[in-house]
Amino acid sequence: MQVDPRDAVFAYVETPAANQTSVSTYAFDSGGRPRPSRDELLRWITERAGRIGILRQRMIRVPFDLDHPYWAEDPAFAAEDHIVFHDGRGWEELRTLLADIQRRPLNPSRPLWEIHVVTGVAGVDEIPGDATVVAIKMHHSMADGGLGARISRQLFTENLPIDERPAAVAAIPSRYSMAAAAVSSLPRNLCLLAGVVPRARRVQRLMRAERAQGMYEAPAALRPRTVLNQPLGPDRVFDAVFFSVPELRAMRSAIGGVTVNDLMLTIVGSTLHRYLCEVGPAPDGSLAAGVPLSTRDVTEATSRNRFVTLAVDLHTDLPDLIERARAIHRSVLMDTARKTGPGETQFDALANSIPGFVVRNGLRVLGALPTRRSSTIRLANTLVTNVPKGPADMVLCGSTVAANFGVAPLVGLGGVVHSVSSVGDSLAVNITADPRQLRDDRRYAELLRESFENLKAAAYS
Secondary structure, eight states, X not given: OBOOHHHHXXXXXXXXXXXXXXEEEEEEEOTTSOOOOHHHHHHHHHHHHTTOGGGGEEEEOOGGGSSOOEEEEOTTOOGGGGEEEEOOOBHHHHHHHHHHHHHSOOOTTSOSEEEEEEEEEBOOTTOSSOEEEEEEEEETTTOOHHHHHHHHHHHSSSSOOOOOOOSSOOOOOOHHHHHHXXXXXXXXXXXXXXXXXXXXXXXXXXXXXXXXTTSOOOOOSEEEOOTTSSOOOSOOEEEEEEEEHHHHHHXXXXXXXXXXXXXXXXXXXHHHHHHHHHHSSOOSSOOEEEEEEEOTTTSOXXXXXXXXXXXXXXXXXXXXXXXXHHHHHHHHHHHHHHHTSHHHHHXXXXXXXXXXXXXXXXXXXHHHSOOOOOSEEESOXXXXXXXXXXXXXXXXXXXXXXXXXXXXXXXXXOOXXXXXXXXXXXXXXXXXXXXXXXXXXXHHHHHHHHHHHHHHHHHTO
């Protein structure tokens, strides 16, 4: 099965300084019972992982990226080869470990995932004793946040998932056969590519007509470039700040006309702006965030990554926090109308017509161009993702899930990314950053807590 272009792009944009893997981590509380042994944990995870079809497939790259890669069943698949155990440690050691896990590249000769189990971890959220922590590392081409959450639920359930193992394992295609197939399809692919230009012009006319009809306003194309919008280095730092979902819902009701996601964007925007003001001059204008919006339940698609990315004004130039939260809500609605409208939907679909070698080499050329120092950056200063994991009914060898947190990939000129993850009544704002840009991650986490308290005080004033 050929990799969908929207999934393949995550393999193409990967660089030694920015691998495209995410680490979604679950902390389990044994509730005073004896913690499960390594053998029990290994048996639980392998019994379930071995049945999940996606986890058994590896990516096969076509020589010279002449065409998009293929997913193929790994004939040597063994779930236990993907599982690594670590001795217990505290929160500080855990966050260093998770950042290191995310930074290390996956083995391309195997399915693109790993599970790291850390036993006896103290100091995770409000878990009174030591927790069993399971970190699921997956390449972004393999699954987006929504699909990753579904896989997690298949792993952390008493019942075994449906067995998706094939009756017979097909041979992995040879490099010669893939190259030959790619060469033979070149005329067709080039014809498709030639048709992209006139189609793109038609789509641009449609988008202009949508704006003229008042369907939406285009977001500001440029935002102030900050010390957190620089070329990426290879190292990462990670931290997470935990909040109460019921408390956030009460704040939402007190403010009115906003969502919990709007509140999180307000808190992140305030934190980002305050940190930048502490380390240098205030940004020259409002900051903005890229906000992925899932399309998994609204559009039919064959890709594993099913989302569009909104460009949301964080309105950091508005001093009143309640006014800011409501303005963010309007910006989210406005850009949702833009990104889910006919014009943008058709524009995104044009990517399916671009051959793999054009995408890959185009990205290489762009990456090799000299970087021009600029005081602005396109569309967004940071990324804020939000993937709720649902109720806290996940289990692992008799232990119940108590918290979800994790490390996200960085890309482009985004030196810090915020991923919001929740399970049950626990919500975490996860901070992943390049330490050469975010030089004081502890202070940043403090500002995140302070920004929450400031918004809470404003909500009830």
